[in-house]
Amino acid sequence: MPHSNIAPQTRTRAKTLRRELTKAESAMWDMLRDFRPYGARFRRETPIGPYIADFAWLAARIVVEVDGDSHETDHGRRHDLRRDAFLRGQGFTVMRFDNDQVLDGPDYVFTTIEKHVTPFLKKEFV
Template sequence: MPPISNWKILKVRRQDLRRNSTPAERRLWMHLRRRQMLGYKFRRQHSLGRYIVDLYCPSRRLVIEVDGNSHFSVGGQASDRQRDAWFMTRGIHILRFRNDQVLKDTAGVLRAIKVWFNHP
């Protein structure tokens, strides 16, 4: 069975996503990098299987997705359900936040993440 994490075939795509991250992704990353969230390490644009997630905390198996408009279309929602099901069958937890939520209420998003860490 191939490893679940960071397939080499996705390396260039991950790098491109890091270089072109959204303002909301960058803002959340600035608060999670360097173990600022309760001492937990996060990885940015990390691949799990064939999927690339916005943020991943390996020690707690937590994915954090920052969703833009494409996630709210019928196709986007179906794709997200498929991804989420794949993660859940592997014991990976998912938290989703909207771009505008991260930009307008960063403190609230950070509180929600802290609550999850304290009560997964």
């Protein structure tokens, strides 16, 4: 009997995605690791139900997504709406940023994430 509700194919796909971060995802990972000394434990490419979150802090129920061009299509938008509805139904807060925001406006992205994670941090974030 499996130990969770995550399909083996989803786990395999998540492992592959962890090895193949985009430039924007790599920049986001660097940002999120700045919160680690304060108790934030984000994971990369984390399966949640049938979906894989780019970054998730499971204990705080926070998901951070970095979206490329595929999210700008009609199909991509519909998929994101279904996925976000599922994640919110599981109690997650979902934050989405496109690649350009992460690469060209990291200060905005960082402060936006900071607002959402600060209530969950163990020490005061300075």
